[in-house]
Amino acid sequence: MPRPPLLRTKPLSTNRRRTILKAGGTLLLSVFAPLSASAAQxxxxxxxxxxxxxxxxxxxxxxxxxxxxxxxxxxxxxxxxxxxxxxxxxxxxxxxxxxxxxxxxxxxxxxxxxxxxxxxxxxxxxxxxxxxxxxxxxxxxxxxxxxxxxMKPADPLAALIQERDWTTGDAAPQSQSGAPEAIGKLETQAAGANGTPPAAPVKPTPAPAEPRMACCNMPKVTRMVTIALDPGHGGEDPGATGASGVHEKDIVLAVARRLKAKLEGHPNTRVMLTRDADYFVPLGTRVDKARKVQADLFVSIHADAFVERSARGSSVFVLSEKGASSSAARWLANDQNKADLIGGVNLANHDRQLASVLLDLSTTAQISDSLKLGSAVLKEIGGINRLHRGAVEQAGFAVLKAPDIPSILVETAFISNPEEEARLKDDAYQDQLADAITKGIKRYFAANPPMAKSRMA
Structure with missing residues (x-):
């Protein structure tokens, strides 16, 4: 049987092939482009x-x-x-x-x-x-x-109590220097004046006595003193970052841990960290935690950053009801108050009204006590580092708005300054900072002993 004739086609020209391929590619893109564009990465x-x-x-x-x-x-x-x-x-x-x-x-x-x-x-x-x-x-x-x-939110006070066996006696752990201190023990220097003998003889110490938490005209009061330490930033909020890549959140947590250990080396003193690991805590929650443990003091720890790398020195800030004490203080407060935006707050559960009420309730007495605490701490820090300003500054820091707790914000140094960043990373300097803040707190309590509380844990 004869084969059918072969169908011969004329070869496509080069230009015609390019036209068909281009049209086909355009068709494929039109089909798949909407799918890829709609998928987030x-x-x-x-x-x-x-x-x-x-x-x-x-x-x-x-x-x-x-x-x-x-x-x-x-x-x-x-x-x-x-x-x-x-x-x-x-x-x-x-x-x-x-x-x-x-x-x-x-x-x-x-x-x-x-x-x-x-x-x-x-x-x-x-x-x-x-x-x-x-x-x-x-x-x-x-x-x-x-x-x-x-399901059951953590109770900061219960966690604080369970952390260790707290003692209120003279047998409590000694400070690292070996000098017995009782930050929370108020003991009249003339106990015999009211016929009440001292609970135990006081042994003299060979070293010069550091400031004691005592008041001459008060009856003897013994109770725990609770200090809230607030390492700034954390988690999604790294804070400032130094030239070497170190984050503020890591430096201040390390300093806070050292400070906690030193303070708890004294009898009748317990310390709560608003965060003890790398996670984000909203500003209002930090204040709320301090109030729940009935803190006597609130110390927030940070490390400055500024647009000019030459800026240096330590600072201490307290709350202001009448505006910032300087343009730099205002800039810093605005910067620190952005933590909730950066760290990420669920606005559906964020109580903006509570935040404004806390500011409204902040009393003149609280700010006055905060200034005394800040001055004592600033004086001690000035012994180990240059001060950015010679006096305590004031601004509207959201984290300082507890109405009933003396509160300060310590800017340990400028992490944006290469020289100070290197010091902040140094273990020895971190230890010096913790020592200085501890001495400042002791100095404050020596002049302003805590009163007895009706509510005691």
Missing amino acids: ILAVRVWPAEDYTRVTLENDGDLKATHFMVPDPPRLVVDIDGLALNDTLKSLVAKIESNDPYIKQVRVGQNRPNVVRLVFDLKEAVKPQVFTLEPVAGYRHRLIFDLYP
Whole structure:
């Protein structure tokens, strides 16, 4: 059978082939471009575990919408994120969950359906989740936040009491120098005047006596003194960053830990840290924690940064009701008050009214006592570092607004100054700072002994 004739085609010209290929490529782009444009990209994932709560942050290049629900027995948090494509950065979240996380056992990540990613948090216990978004601020892009809180919020006072076996007797631990001090023990120098003998003989010390917490015209009072130390920033809020890359949040936490150990080396003194690890604490929560433990003092610790690297020196600030004492103090207060924006506060649960009430309730007496405390601490710090200004400054720092607690903010040094940054990183200098602040607090109590409280833990 004869074969049918072959169909011969004329070869395409080079220009015609280019036209067809270009048209085909345009068609493919038109089909897939809407899909790729609608999918946000995860830029970074971070996990901040702490006893107070665990925070998980997804930083992305666009605003994300998420829904979530809890599944009991075993407890799980399920989160569906719309408009998101699974990528390696998001997958890395699995490896970021640490075994010591108080609330998260593990996390599973998967593409639940097109443009929807599902996260499943396997939990160690039931939690109260808060899921919210944050607008771009500072160096951050859009953030999707998961805060996992315990069902029963932590009680700062209960935690403080359980931390150790507190004692109110003279057998309490001695300070590192060996000199017996009783920061919280008020003892009249003439106890025999009212017929009450002293509880125990006082042994003379060979070294010159440091300021004691005593008042000549008061009856003997023995009680615990509680000091709240507030290491600034933390977690999503790094604070200022030095030229070498060291963060303010890490420096001030190290100083606060040293200061806590030194203060607790004295009898009748206990110390609460508003944060004891690298996590974010809102400004109002820091104040609230101090009030819940009935703190006698509140000391917030920071490290300055300024646009000019030549700026240097230590400072102490207290609250002002009438405006800042200088333009620099005003600038610094405004900068520090941005912590909630950078650290990330859930505005749905943020009590703005409470914050304004705290300022309204701040009394002249509180500010007066704060100035006395600040002057005592500033004098001691001046012995180890140059002072940026020779007097205590005032400005509207949100973290100093406890109406009933003398409160100061210590700027230890300028982390933006290379020389001072190097000192702040040095263990010996951190120890000197802690010593100086301790001596300042003792000096303050020597002249302003704490009164007996009707409420005692």
